Amino acid sequence: MREMRESPQLGSLRLLVRFIILSALLSAGAAALCVLTAALAGRLSPGPAVWAAALAVPAAFGAVTALLAGRYFNRRFRRLRDSFQTIIDGDLSVRLPVEGSGAFSAAYADFNRMAEELQNVRARRDEYVNTFTHEFKTPLTAIRGFAELLQEPGFTEAEQKKYLQIIASESTQLAELANDALLLTKLETGNLPVSRTTFWLDEQVSHCLLLLEGSAREKAQTLTADIAPVEFTGSVELLPHVWNNLVGNAIKYTPNGGHIRVSLQRQGDTAVFTVADDGIGMSDEVRSHIFDRYYQADPSHTRRGIGLGLPIVHSIVSLCGGRIQVESTPGAGSTFRVLLPGAGTTEAARA
Structure with missing residues (x-):
């Protein structure tokens, strides 16, 4: 069976919850020990109200700690979620501040690397589209120009042959561009059967x-x-x-x-x-x-x-x-x- 790996964020959350529980238990134990010591010394006769008050202190401490921790994690998660939504909306310039060496800092650094790579891919894609358009336009312009030129009278047979060769050459260039783009797409998508x-x-x-x-x-x-x-x-x-x-x-x-x-x-x-x-x-x-x-x-x-x-x-x-x-x-x-x-x-x- 494949072993599932726990994310750093989930691991940190587990550690924090354990810390809160442990702190509450230690506080409760300390309060109970104080009450018990006072009772043994004869200075206090602990009844239910005293025990309840003693246990209420660590409970309140745990609740406050959990509330603060929850707000901290919620704020960091919300920032990460909002940044992903910004990426989805098309803005690849968003970056998150990386401070310290905790789990969230590692997650923010990974997010920044992802955004940087996506931005690079977009830039290369845009350049590719510009280049592809330019390379398609050049032979098309030549084909159209010489085709229109051949419609005019007065050209010798040698001149006509030369212009037709240029049209054929530029047409071949267009076909190669289209074939290369189609071939690479098939190779990358796995839609090209390969025979041995x-x-x-x-x-x-x-x-x-x-x-x-x-x-x-x-x-x-x-x-x-x-x-x-x-x-x-x-x-x-x-x-x-x-x-x-x-x-x-x-x-x-x-x-x-x-x-x-x-x-x-x-x-x-x-x-x-x-x-x-x-x-x-x-x-x-x-x-x-x-x-x-x-x-x-x-x-x-x-x-x-x-x-x-x-x-x-x-x-x-x-x-x-x-x-x-x-x-x-x-x-x-x-x-x-x-x-x-x-x-x-x-x-x-x-x-």
């Missing part, structure tokens, strides 16, 4: 690199790969999102002429995929948030994207039972390492 298939992971990774070679070539980057044959059992549909996002980010955040190194190795029953670059790198603060939804290290929109790529990567890797290791130094590049259980045989079995 045995396939050659090196072939999948090599195919993804082939698709991204053109982007690296446009920036005069050197893209090197060390891909070992690895048979793997996992999600053949979801894992390409991992490779495309990680290598794509390395290309995006590495300056022209930079170097990107990709490797795939097998360590026991674990497939190890590594992407290392000599790009702009990240600070510790940025690195601690890169897998958070709504988070963008560069909110200036100088680079296209809405910050969903790495949260998608993290969700897929977690869903597959793996983990991600990140090393980065500002100005010196980043290394992402994905470790996935499910690796099987190597090249000998392929023949």
